[in-house]
Amino acid sequence: MAVKVLIPPPLRPHAGGQAAAEFAAKNVEEALGQLTSEFAGLKRHLFTEEGRLRSFVNVYVNGEDIRYLAQEKTPTKDGDTINIIPSIAGGAPENGAKGSRAARVGMTDQAV
Amino acid sequence: MSAGDAVRISMSQELAEKIRWHGEETYPHECCGALLGRDRSREGGEERPREILELYPLVNRREDSPQNRFSVAPQDVIDADRAAEARGLDVVGWYHSHPDHPARPSEYDRTHAWPWYSYIIVSVAKGAAGEMTSWRLEDDRAGYAEERIEVRSEAKART
Numbered sequence: 380m381a382v383k384v385l386i387p388p389p390l391r392p393h394a395g396g397q398a399a400a401e402f403a404a405k406n407v408e409e410a411l412g413q414l415t416s417e418f419a420g421l422k423r424h425l426f427t428e429e430g431r432l433r434s435f436v437n438v439y440v441n442g443e444d445i446r447y448l449a450q451e452k453t454p455t456k457d458g459d460t461i462n463i464i465p466s467i468a469g470g471a472p473e474n475g476a477k478g479s480r481a482a483r484v485g486m487t488d489q490a491v
Numbered sequence: 492m493s494a495g496d497a498v499r500i501s502m503s504q505e506l507a508e509k510i511r512w513h514g515e516e517t518y519p520h521e522c523c524g525a526l527l528g529r530d531r532s533r534e535g536g537e538e539r540p541r542e543i544l545e546l547y548p549l550v551n552r553r554e555d556s557p558q559n560r561f562s563v564a565p566q567d568v569i570d571a572d573r574a575a576e577a578r579g580l581d582v583v584g585w586y587h588s589h590p591d592h593p594a595r596p597s598e599y600d601r602t603h604a605w606p607w608y609s610y611i612i613v614s615v616a617k618g619a620a621g622e623m624t625s626w627r628l629e630d631d632r633a634g635y636a637e638e639r640i641e642v643r644s645e646a647k648a649r650t
Contacts (some may be wrong), residue, residue, distance in 0.1 A: 387572070388581050389607035424606075435603065437565045444565065464568050467585055469600035469610070470521055470553070470560035471592035 382410050382455045385462045386421075393420035407438060408451040410461055425463070437464040498636055499532075499540035500584075500609050500625050504644035509546055511620035514588030514613045520557035524548040525571035526584040526609060540641055541583055541609060547571045560599070561587045584609030584625075591616055594624040596635055604628040609638055 381401040386394050394400065395418065404410035411432075415422040425436055432438065438445045439462040445453045455461065513522040525547040532539050549567050553560040563571075563585070575582045585608060589597075594614040596604070604610055606628045613623040625638035 388583065389605040392607060435605075437568075439565070439569075442569075462569065464565045465605050465608075466565070466603070467523075467563035467568055467605075468553075468561060468603040469585075469587055470556075470597060471558075471589040472597040472599070473559065 394418045435466040498638040501540040501641040502543040514615040521561040523561040523587040527575045528583045586611035594622040
């Protein structure tokens with residue numbers, strides 16, 4: 380038995396294609412630390428350069444958001460599941476603003 | 492993904508219409524939902540499009556600015572993942588509408604997007620759905636690759 384970490388589809392290419400990985404870890408920080416040492420490519424998608432969890436990454440332990448528990452110090456035990464959940468958001472440009480620079484090519488004039 | 496990879500995504504005419512209807516139904520607010528499907532584009536040496544096989548329509552959680560923002564609650568992401576898993580599929584992307592704006596990713600879209608997922612955008616002008624496009628964020632997050640949408644139908648193909 381160990382702590383199971385569920386890896387969302389966008390991060391699987393950086394985790395050898397795996398949907399889950401298991402680690403012996405006593406809290407979230409340890410589990411994610413082991414995950415990113417095994418799969419170094421995951422690190423920049425989960426953590427900022429300062430080493431903090433990115434704001435667009437939600438982490439749940441057994442269905443509970445760690446923001447409402449003890450953050451990365453949230454304790455884990457054998458049999459627990461850590462779910463990494465990407466935050467999904469977006470939307471049209473502000474009124475008057477055009478699209479992103481990267482996507483502006485080919486955009487036609489619009490009435491706003 | 493490396494430059495030169497032609498990315499393609501396929502869906503039935505019915506699903507394409509459903510995305511448009513959802514955008515019209517929620518107009519002037521943005522609609523959103525998950526794309527359930529399969530990505531076998533890298534299997535077996537044969538280049539294949541990513542397939543969307545079902546939609547999982549969601550409620551836009553951005554009550555403060557729903558006309559130009561959408562947000563999916565983490566619990567909705569979990570539910571979409573479970574729905575996909577129950578059908579032997581994956582969440583391969585997300586769709587949303589741009590009311591009275593072109594079907595092009597905004598800067599806000601880019602800063603909030605994840606690599607790998609397909610992001611379908613449908614433009615809804617004055618309540619009528621128009622152009623539909625699909626985008627994948629590049630791994631360095633600097634820009635998008637546009638995916639070619641292949642609608643599986645003989646008649647009335649892509650827009």
